Amino acid sequence: MVALAGADLELREGEFLTLLGPSGSGKTTLLMIVAGLIQPEGGEVWIDGRLATYAPPFKRDVGMVFQNYALFPHLSVGENIAFPLRMRRVPEATIQQEVRRILEVVRLPDVGSRLPRALSGGQQQRIALARCMVYKPSIILMDEPLGALDKKLRDHMQLEIKQLHAELRITVLYVTHDQEEAMIMSDRICLMREGHIEQIGTPDELYFQPRTRFAAEFLGESNVLVCEVVGVEASRTVVTAAGVRLRAPQDERLRDARRVALMVRPERLAIQEGPTAGPGPEPPHNRLEGCLRQVIRVSGITKYYVGLDSGQTIVASTLTGDAKTVATPGARVGLTWPPDAGILLSEAATTER
């Protein structure tokens, strides 16, 4: 329903799409252009099959939830929600009925006569959402709507918004810099960087098949090894990193590259104590050795920071089973992973445009 010529972003009906990126990546600008609050230099915006590039915001039929909610402080909660209906000259009886209905939907049926500032942050958030949903816009835009909430409330509201989206089948364009939030909430994620789109896909696609180093490093934790390409063997690319032979799935895009980056997620790495210790599944698996530097327990996950002989530090993580760790810092350890767990990426830190 919404397209940006040049950036080619298309939003499907009922979809929850997140613009994810670091600050300054242009995600909020893109949102403001869709809302009509910023006039673009060029390109086109289509909403609901109509050209709307320079249409004023009040003609676009979009809804927007601002980071600070932007509830009108001098109007009661009920009047805030009634505002868009009044602007559309809806009959008064219908307005009252709709306000009551939407307050039920956001589970705050009794706050209609209160002023916004009498509500908690989470409640204000829900009212801001209700004010957008009440007039059923073709798309709801959200600009870091949970940024001002503390972590616990944020976790709760993430699920709540997700649930409302599922129940009401609204189309949402969401902006956040928090990759975890994007992973939890989105149908699709549009990863942005320096004003262009880095990669669009489902959370799974972005996590398991990142197409650039930036995507790999921005979403989740990753280990990236810069390698020399040696050749192809049994439909796998063979590379060497600091003299160690490693194998990874082939990638057509990197056919002519001599140097590549090999990315492995920490949870795919298995850690074993001792040099060449244990009857590890030697030939089919990749293996690196190093010295265990640090062990950190983050609730359910234990992270092992291993210094490779090349000087680089990589991290492996396992589920925390019990208080025992595999090894103690200072010990010589080996890290193994199946070749298919690795992903080859362009070596350059910046993307090919």
Next chain:
Amino acid sequence: MSRAGVAVEEVTGAPRGPSGWWKGWPLLPALAFLLVLFVYPVGQLLWLSVVDRSGAFTGQHFARLFASSLYVDVLLITLKISAWATAFALLGGYPVAYLLATSDARWRSRLTFWVLLPFWTSFLVRAFAWMVLLGRNGALNKLLEATGLTAAPVAVIFNLTGVLIGMTHALMPLGILTMVAVMEHIDANLPKAAATLGARGGQTFWRIYFPLSLPGAAAAGLLVFISAVGFFIIPALLGGRRETMITQIIIEQVQDLMNWAFAGAISLLLLATALAVFYLYDRALGMSTLASGTPALDRRGGGENPVARLSAWVGRQLIAILGWLCDRAAEVTERLVPARPDRRARPWARGVLVTASLLILAFLALPAFFMVPVSFTTGGFIDWPPQGFSLKWYRAYLESPQWRAATVRSVGVGVVSATLAMLIGVPAAFALARREFAGKTGALALLLSPLVIPRMIIAVALFYLYARIGLVGTSLGLVLGHAVLAIPFVVVTVMAVLKNYDERLDQAASSLGANRARTLYHVTLPLIRGGLVAAFLFAFVTSFDELTIALFVTGGLTTTLPKQMWDDALLKVSPTLAAVSTVLIVFVAVTILLAERLRQSAARA
């Protein structure tokens, strides 16, 4: 090896909770100063109006006040002129304030200069500029005759029109600055949110922005009205006999008739009027809106008061109608000139706003520019257009011992009284901003009351005090009187700076080993230097520009610049005045630019 330990036995009370009054000791000099030179003399003057020579209570002065309709009429005229001037100042000031509050930082500081310039320029200079512009042979009449619009000169001076033009011009900058202070705090996302929710410009403005800006307009209205009630310069120089205002009567009673008791009675009437206005304002909107600058939302809908509730309802309907009208107008325009979604929209509404605001700023700035050429005339009168070019009126100014003495005295008194106000006011501001102690609210109210009490009352009261202790005609008397007026400005300015000061910087300094004095000297004072300089300049200009106290306390060779200008303007309007005024305008402009430069470099640091 170092060790650190924390042993907390008991933390009693909040660290900043209220405690004994002695914590407010830095306030003592300020309080003592104001008690002796403000509370006592004003009380004495008012007391004088209700006792006779033997000390027994008498109602004779008030009986005389209300015996004929003369004084009541003057009061009514004063209120009428003040109300009109306030209305015009707000109507004209609102669009400018709106433009300032919604412009980006660079444009805002550029445009603010053109508000600050008239704000800081003496009322005398501005009244004089209007005399040049509106007089029988003034620029306006010459222009009208030249274009053939009128055959004979139109009377726009020495009548109500002249007074209203002068007072609107005099008061609008205060109104604008007060409104901007509130408008700046309106969340810029709110109009955007309204737009995405389907509101056009008109609805957004009337339903969202306007109600949120109303507390600012109300505060501006209060300050402007209270100032207007105490005016005497503009009505004296631009008005006729029928535009005599109440403070002019007080001057007459004191200067010509030496009737202290009756002057006290009129002062009491003036004070009662001012307090009544404050009371009405408090009942209607709540005084808290003045202090916090945020809307008094709790009173939305008028609460219990049926009158307030009715007026709130009327207000809401009016806002709805205005919004609706704006939208219909926009729809008609759109039908005539259809908007195209593939073309950039022209922000025509903004264009109208900018044009209107620039015209109003021109109204504020222009009078001064008409006066500058007159100061270079070779003629002996302030006719328009000025004849030839000469510096003889500047020479006349510099060679006159009286003008020279007045200038030197004004600068000297300004520097000394500003320094005194800083020495007394800065510690008080620190205590008020950073400490909690019993009686804090009362102390703040006393420190700020010289702003609220009409200046004429303070001036007459000081005159009465000085007359008995021999301070009339002395520089010391002027310095003390001006310090009374300057202290509230210093306290307000420094408190505002301290409010934005991150106290953790001081905590960091003391954790790094600096004691209190060193923290103050090496960290706090350098960081708030810009604010201190601003406070000093504020205090200096207050004194430099002051006429009311100087009117009574000076004379002959002990005169100040404003007093000399006033005497000159009343006797003979010569181009010397234009020369002096031009010098003052340049002085003010340079001071503002300097202060702005200081403020910016302080903000960057």
